[in-house]
Amino acid sequence: MNDPAAFASTSALAARFAEQRARLERAARAAGRAPESVRLLAVSKKHPAETIRAAYAIGQRDFGENYVQELVEKAEALRDLRDLRWHLIGHLQSNKAKSVAPFVHSVQSVGSVALVSELGKRVRTRRAVELGALDVLVEVNVGDESSKSGCSIASAREIVDAIDAEEGLRLRGLMTIPPAVDDASGSRPFFDELARLRDELGGAARLPELSMGMSHDADIAIAAGATCVRIGTALFGAR
Numbered sequence: 001m002n003d004p005a006a007f008a009s010t011s012a013l014a015a016r017f018a019e020q021r022a023r024l025e026r027a028a029r030a031a032g033r034a035p036e037s038v039r040l041l042a043v044s045k046k047h048p049a050e051t052i053r054a055a056y057a058i059g060q061r062d063f064g065e066n067y068v069q070e071l072v073e074k075a076e077a078l079r080d081l082r083d084l085r086w087h088l089i090g091h092l093q094s095n096k097a098k099s100v101a102p103f104v105h106s107v108q109s110v111g112s113v114a115l116v117s118e119l120g121k122r123v124r125t126r127r128a129v130e131l132g133a134l135d136v137l138v139e140v141n142v143g144d145e146s147s148k149s150g151c152s153i154a155s156a157r158e159i160v161d162a163i164d165a166e167e168g169l170r171l172r173g174l175m176t177i178p179p180a181v182d183d184a185s186g187s188r189p190f191f192d193e194l195a196r197l198r199d200e201l202g203g204a205a206r207l208p209e210l211s212m213g214m215s216h217d218a219d220i221a222i223a224a225g226a227t228c229v230r231i232g233t234a235l236f237g238a239r
């Protein structure tokens with residue numbers, strides 16, 4: 001790379017990825033789990049496409065975005081990176097499902113049966129051979145907060161069953177964002193609750209993925225069984 005500033009920022013980014021990967025590996029080993037059982041989803045919302053390109057260049061493939069418009073624009077700008085996988089982790093309105101269903105690898109934020117049917121319908125226009133089924137996770141509002149999207153614990157079963165019934169959707173697991181707490185260990189009961197709900201709904205055979213844990217509480221989530229941690233700030237800096 002000829003531009004010294006760009007090189008400096010790429011090496012800083014590489015250092016942060018290495019640091020976070022080491023952190024996740026430590027947490028997995030401490031929990032008696034295989035490090036490969038935890039995937040790092042790099043949350044790139046509000047950071048430019050060129051930052052994502054730099055993260056791709058150092059080996060990252062899975063990126064999480066929150067906003068449909070932003071995701072569509074970045075996917076367009078980075079369409080030459082054929083094996084980059086996009087994951088929608090923010091609230092999705094049914095009328096926007098058609099914008100993302102054709103190209104995203106997963107939607108982790110499904111919280112209603114209505115959205116399940118809309119995604120099922122829209123996924124039929126997908127580049128089927130290339131991408132296959134759309135991976136779907138049910139977002140559960142474990143803290144029962146009115147400010148958060150996601151379904152209630154009580155309605156998760158109905159949504160999980162609806163996903164199973166949609167041919168183009170592949171049921172993968174559960175996702176949650178726990179209530180904000182002062183100390184990261186305060187997230188633990190909510191992560192445990194998601195794991196308990198997974199067991200109740202058929203266990204890891206039916207729901208292999210538990211997407212939980214962010215920059216401040218990823219270690220706690222891994223101790224509670226997370227298979228996917230969604231990290232933004234610790235990799236890309238403040239937004």
Ligand SMILES: *Cc1c(COP(=O)(O)O)cnc(C)c1O
Pocket residue numbers: 043045066089090177214215216230231232233234
């Ligand atoms: C923004 C966001 C993250 C990343 O949070 P950080 O604290 O920046 O690591 C993870 N998951 C969801 C759903 C988000 O919206």
